[in-house]
Amino acid sequence: MLEQFAVALRHTAGNPETGEAAYSVLSEQDFAKAQAEITAWEGYAATPLVSLSGLASQIGAARVDYKHEGPRFGLGSFKALGGSYAALRVLQRELSKQLGQDVSLEEIREGAHKDACAGITLVSATDGNHGRSLAWGCQRFGAPCRIYIHAEVSEGRAAAMRDLGAEVIRIDGDYDASVLLAKKEAEENGWFVVSDTSWDGYTEPPRDVMAGYSVMTREACEALEQPPTHVFLQGGVGGLAASVAAALRQFYGAASPRVVIVEPELAACLFDSAKAGKATNFAIKEETIMAGLSCGEPSEMAWEILAEEATDFVTIPDSIVAPAVRLLANGETGDPVVEAGESAVAGLAALIAACKSPDMKATLGLDANSRVLLIGSEGVTDPAIYAAIMEGKDHV
Incomplete structure (x- = not known):
């Protein structure tokens, strides 16, 4: 049943050192504020932690737990926690400046400053899920929203953002080009970028995005009876991975799990950063099926945390992604059915592939006592792509 996962994974070791990035880049206070706010939102409910x-x-582990983010606020992904919260925080800072007084998150959430919010335009680049979260937040808080997408973002994902009131601008280039255009036009027009990646001089919104993600990690930790021994985290720019790694460190301390970063072979900026020992860009030449992970430039803030917390970096071929989606959807291992998107299963695919190779299994320290946490970062965010995968297509 799992024979199709018998593929070679590339691996490079991290160089985790005892440091304070998991507490200083993202503080316990950052996480606490985000958790207090987001759990107060209408429609909040903890997402399922599914025992596989x-x-x-079948793979010879003690347990595998899959945090299924598909139901999150009806938006289909964990990104609902980040972009919307960061948008709220941007509005709070700008309104406090405009009005010359402290404005609370609750006031904005309850609509007390809707007229003022209508004059504050928020923008971002996205592969889909972050933009959808930002559009949803802007619709809730009354702010205009512009979303920049690259050529390979599906029309289904673009339509989902338009349905939430966003103006969607499609460019001919890749994700990193869309980030540059969003920054440029925001500077020219006095708009505010709400990005999930950081760069020199731009840290507050990405920090808020990552703080929002901690709600997901806290839910998982509180649902687990024991700390996991391993967590497999998909890469992208590194925001999800860094947030989860920091939150796990803060929750479990010295018992925090071994952090394994998983990326597509076609977009391995964190893998290359680990090899180089510093944040390093990756030149994307071909788009991966995992649209949400097609990122060539790591977030500098996220890398600060991952440089200290990540033990392993692996890359996976696109060929095992669709089989992992079908494995969950069909309950092929006798586990509960989970409908997951392409980017959600990166960690799952890597775990199975690693366990199919005795050498890689040993390299990652996986054995019969391993308790593995997986972050299922999205549900079915593009029904057309999901349908094609379920029909047996491995490349969409």
Whole structure:
């Protein structure tokens, strides 16, 4: 059943050092503020932590738990926690400046400053899920929203953002080009970028985005009876991975799990950063099926945390992504059915592939006592792509 996952993974070791990035880049206070605010939102509910006991038995692990973010606020992904919260924080800072007084998050959330919010335009580049979260937040808080997408973002994902009131601008280049255009036009027009990646002089919104993600990690930790021994985290710019790694460190301390970063072979900026020992860009030549992970430039803030927390970096071929989606959707290992998107299964695919190789299994320290946490970062965010995968297509 799992034979199709018998593929070679590339691996490079991290160089984790005892440091304070998991507490200083993202503080316990940052996480606490985000958790207090987001859990007060209408429609908040913890997402499921699904036990994949059948899979665990087949790969020779003690347990595998999958945090399923598909139901999150009806938006289909964990990004609902980040972009919307960061938008709220940008509005709070700007309104406090405009009005010359402290404005609370609750006031904005309850609509007390809707007229003022209408004059503050928020923009971002996205592969889909972050933009959808930002558009949803802007619609809730009354702010105009412009979203920049690259050529390979599906029309289904673009339509989902338009349905939430966003103006969607499609460019001919890749994700990194869309980031540059969003920054340029925001500077020219006095708009505010709400990005999930940081750069020199731009840190507050990305920090808020990552703080928002901590809600997901806290839910998982509180649902687990024991700390996981491993967590497999998909890469992208590194925001999700860094947030989860920091939150796990803050929750479990010295018992925090081994952090394994998983990326597409076609977009391995964190893998290359680990090899180089510093944040390093990756030249994307071909788009991966994992649209949400097609990022060539790592977030500098995220890398600060991952440089200290990540033990391993692996890349996976696109060929095992669709099979991982079908494995969950069909309950092939006897586990509960989970409908997951392409980017959600990166960690799952890497875990199975690693366990199919005795050498890689040993390299990652996986054995019969391993308790593995996976972050299922999205549900079905593009029904057309999901349908094609379920029809048996491995490349969409």
